[in-house]
Amino acid sequence: MKGFLASMYVGLQIESNWTKKWVWLLYLAAYPIGSFLAVIILYGVFGQKTGLLPYALYGTIFYYSLSMVFFDMAFSVHDDREHYQTLKYIFLSSTSYRTYLCGRAATRYLIALAGIAINLCWLVPVLRLPFHPSWGYFIAGAVLGYLVAAGLGLAMASVFLLTIKLDVDVVDALFGGMFVLSGALFPPTAFPAVFARIAEFVPMSPFIELMRRAVSGKVLTGFLSDLSTFQLLGRVTLSAAVLFALGSVLVSFGSRQAQRKGYIDVTTAF
C-alpha cells in the first residue's frame, strides 16, 4: 500500500509540479477540452439534427478518462527507463512493478475524472445535456473503469517493457481504432452488423455506455440497449476483472522477459 501511495504521489508530482498550483488547475480544466471540442463542432453545430451530441460527448469524455490512464501507464515505462532512469530502482524495490504502475494509473485517472467533473459543470447547462445522475452506478462504474483502464495499461506496459524504441505511430493507431470501435463517438449500430457485434465486445464499450447512462439517466441510442443498466454493470465488472487479471499476467511476463533480455535498465537516448 505504501508503494501504491508513493507511486500515486510521483504521478501527481510529474503531472502537476511543473508550474504553479493555480496554473495547473487551469490546465486541468482546459486539457480535456481538446478531446471533445471536435465532437461539439461535429454534432452540436453541423450535425444537430442527429441528436447524437449527448451520446458522443459523454462517450468521448469517458473514453478520454480511460485512454489517458492506459497510455500514460505505457509511456511511464519508457519515461522511467530512459528519461528518469529510475525503472531499475523501482524494479529492485519491495514494491511490485504492477503496484507501481497501478499507483501511477490511479493518479492519472483521478486527474482525468476531476477534469471531466470541472467541464461537465459548464457543458451540461450550456449544451443542455441530459443530466440525471445515478450516483450508485456512477461510483461503481468509476471504480470499475479504473480497473479496466489499469488492465489495459498493464497490458500495454508489458509491450513497452519489451520494446526499446518508442513507437508512437502504433499507439496512435491503437488510440484511434479503439475510439471508433468502442462506440465513444457514434453508435456502432451504424456499422455493418458484424462490426457492431465486435464493438459490443471492445473492452471499453460497456464502461462508456454505463457511464453515459449513469450521468444522463437515459439510454441514449440503440447500442447495448438490450442490456439493463444493472446487466451493463455486470458486464463492466466482468470485463474489469478479466482485463485486470490479463494485464497483471502480461506485465509479470513482460517483466520477466525484460529481465531475460536485459531491457530493464537499457537506455538508448531515443
Place this chain on the structure above:
Amino acid sequence: MHTAIQVENLTRVFNQRGRAPFHALRGVSFDVSYGEIFGLLGPNGAGKTTTIKIMSTLLLPTSGCATVAGFDVEKDYTHVRPLISLISGGETSGYGILTVEEQLWMFSQFYGMETPLARARIEEYLKVVGMWDSRRQQMNRLSTGMRQKVNLVRGLVTDPKVLFLDEPTLGVDVEASVIIRSIVRDWVQEKPERSVILTTHYMAEADELCSRVAIINHGLILANAAPSQLKQDLDSRAHYEITVDRLDGKQFDLITAFMGEGNDLVLGADKVTNNPMLVAHLMHESDIVRLITALAGQGVTLEYMRKLEPTLEDAFLKMVGRRFEDEEAASPVS
C-alpha cells in the same frame, strides 16, 4: 551463515541481431562474506556490470547460479530484492521535479518503510553526505556529484544487507569521491551483517576500499585475492627510491658489491633536484638497513627515500599482458 553472496560458473550471452553472440560472462565464480567489501576490477566491457546486474536481479544469467543471503537471484528474486540496494554511477537517475527529500522518501516507501523512520534516516544520511541544506532543492538543479550523493543515500536509507556499487564515483569530482568512499567504508563497518560489492575501473579505489578484489577481463576472473596479496604475488622483493646528496660511480660500485647478489641497484638522477638517485630492488625488506649503513659509510647524506609499492595496475599488467587503458581501448563495451 557467513556467505553473503555465492556465484558459481555464471555465464551470460547476449544475442545480437546480425552479429555473433557476445559472451559477456564465461563462467564467473566467487563468493563474498558478510562484513566484506569485495571489488570487481576490470576495464570497460570486462563483465563487471553484467555480473552486478545478475546479482541484483536486473538480468537473468544464461547459465550458472548466484545466491544473495542464501536466495537464488533467478528463482527467489522477490526475497533478494528487499535485502539489496544498487547504486550506479555515471547516470542522472531521479525524478527531476521532486526535491531531494521527496525523492528519497518516495523510494523508502517502495520498500515499505514507516515514514518517521525513513525521515530520520534521510536526515542522518543527508547530513553525512553534507546535503542536508539542499534537501528542498529539486533533483534537476543538482550537480552530478550531488546527484550521486543522493543516489548513495537512496541506497543506504533502506538499510540493505548487500550494497551493489556499480562504478559509484564515475564522473564525480575528487572531493565527492572521497566522501562516497569514506561513507561506504564506515557503513560496512557499522554492522557485521553488511557487505558491499563494488565494481570499478579505478584501481586506487579498489585498492583503498576492498578487502578482496577479483580482476575480471573478457568475462573471466583472472585473480581473486586481497589487493596486498595480488601485489605481493607480483614480486616478493622490496623496492626503494633513494635520493642522496652525492654518489660517484666508484662509490656506487662499492655499495653494489657490498649488497651482494640478488640485490639490484640502479643509479640515476632525481628529476627535480638532479641529485643522484638510487633505485634499489632488495631481496629482503631488512636489506634496506644494510644499504643505508653502506651509504653512510661512504659519507653520503640521504635527502629523500620512499618505498615503491607495486600497484593493482601492475598486477593487471602482469595477468593480462596489456595495460588497463590499452585493454579498455580494445574491448567491446557490454
